Amino acid sequence: MAAPALERPTAPAGTQTVTIAKGLNLGLRAAMERDPKVLVMGEDVGKLGGVFRVTDGLQKDFGEHRVLDTPLAESGIIGTAIGLAIRGYRPVCEIQFDGFIFPGFDQIVSQLAKLHFRSQGRLKMPVVVRVPFGGGIGAVEHHSESPESLFAHIGGLKVVSCSNAVDAYWMLQQAIECDDPVLFFEPKRRYYEKAELDPAAEPAPLFSSRVLRQGSSLTLATYGPMVRTCLEAANAAEEDGHDLEVVDLRTLSPLDLGPVYESVRRTGRLVVVSEAPPEASITSEIATRVQQECFYSLEAPVLRTTGFDTPYPPSKLEEGFLPDLDRVLDAVDRSLAF
């Protein structure tokens, strides 16, 4: 998708340092100012500004009919967003935590994903569903899950995940401009990490992956909260003389594996990193395609560092569940040892 041609009435002037949460907030604000049909809806998004304050101040500035504190029902949030979209609105739904998307799963899978197809393109579904996802924040059950593969599996949905404040700002606006439904996964444990945002700079296209760090020994492909972990692992590996390339996938459906193939053809090795359970997941998909496309370039099997095929454990065990720098490096070592 081409970068949107944007007038940016409130785009903050000049470069500023923002967190991911703030980047999302500014992105929403810019989209709402640009298009009066953009709505924000969800539980506690109004007065409270969302439990992570991503929608902070929006209701005050745009009013109760642009920023809807909805009744407590996810199926209701998604289902009514679909109706609003049919009516010409562009709803941005907030799901409070990953584990609470499931009451809305039926509407997402049965209607949101399929209406464009069912209506032979007569109905557009420009709905964004924002999901703070992933673990590492010491939360109780249902607050740390990574269900993105479930959505990537569904035809008709687009699935993306940002990993830094600049992408947060741009990708959210681009997702809102997209006429297809976009599941927008936000790395909640990175919400307060900062980056330099220059609203005048040209954004990368939404459905594209990006090489964040160049290297020649091995490729790490990852997304969302694990991007930072992989960058740290690459820095650590450098001390051991290994030069790792890190690709931020950014889009999970459609996958943009071109940069990954290209990278693997140079490095000969790939480790895919994700917090999600491995079975039948986005990481399995990547491993399959890379071995099909890059078979003769591979020096080692594609390896994965992921969560486990278990329910997310109590938080005192999450350190073991989540890939960390050491587990990533362990996979790197195993790959290099082939």
Place this chain on the structure above:
Amino acid sequence: MSPERWTREGHSGEATDTGPPAATAAKPTREQVIAGLRATSEGGADLVQLLTPEGERVSHPDFDIDVTDAQLRDLYRDMVLVRRTDREGNALQRQGQLGIWVPLLGQEAAQIGAGRALKPQDMAFPSYREHGVAWCRGLDPTEVLGIFRGTDHGSWDPMATGFHLYTIVIGNQCLNAAGYAMGQRFDGRVGDDDGEATMVFFGDGATSQGDVHEAMVWAAVYDAPLVFFCQNNQWAISEPTERQSRVPLYQRASGYGFPGIRVDGNDVLASLAVSKWALDECRHGNGPVLVEAFTYRMDAHTTSDDATRYRLADELEAWKLKDPIERLRVHLVREQIAGQDFFDSVEAESDELAARFRDYCFNLTDPPPQRMFSQVYAEQTPQLAEQEREYLRYLDSFADESLAGGVH
């Protein structure tokens, strides 16, 4: 308003004397809607109350109850001890000992009244704030700590205690409770005083969830012995009850074909009386019943919440005057049912309990890494067994390393 009106045959769909619009075909008038909304925020004329905020005993034509002095003292003790552990939970979170705490401050009477109405053969399905009901089911208060410290997802045996695990996904437990209650009926365990019943706990926000609606449909059409116990504490995090409904919540029951009763949730006697009645109806096969305990969340939603962003201080002050513990204390003193000795001894007991609660928390050990892989399935899969072996081997490699580091 008499309970007899709600027998299956006699139930007209008109659940209150003020004539709710629910079952009439005509659209509610503007006045009716406004009256409904006011009742949403002020309790309304249908509120069952047996103890006024000033601690005076009043009677009610349908829901009166005989309680001995000893029982009154016990109810007081229950509420004080439960509040004390709740406050301790809050403090432990502030000290970094717990990841989060979900306070029940203000909801003690609703929970103790409901909890003490349950019989051993009954089953309770809690949400996540039901520390008072847990207490009534015989759980030690320390048993919920692991959830909030992150060492487990619930340490108690649901079947042995008659208390299901806490449920965090809003409304899910209502359908599970409906199914359990259907089972009680299918097993022929309803019909007399010794019959079984189930009680499910959820909040005012939860009433918007499809699961809760579906649970009401199921319970109704299968005549399940299920008491829906809604604690309307006025807020779902930042959203007021008006954001969930335009009629008082208890009135919704008539649309499903069973009685709905609103009880003063800050009045432990009324909560006990109405819960007993509702459970007995279910025991005898006349369920389901919806009870709306009209109460107030006096603390933030959880320790992660900032209630000052959405709630007015005045509102909190007004509700403090209805404090459930204070009103029973005043009653006990005024009627000379309890003297200073009693209050002192409850205070001393709560100090001891708080200390034990704290100690237990400090000493909770983290589960071993194997826990992650155990009990995922009744029959372990080869795949998971392999993931466990791999992971333990990986952990072992560190043990070797640190040993090696020590040697060299």
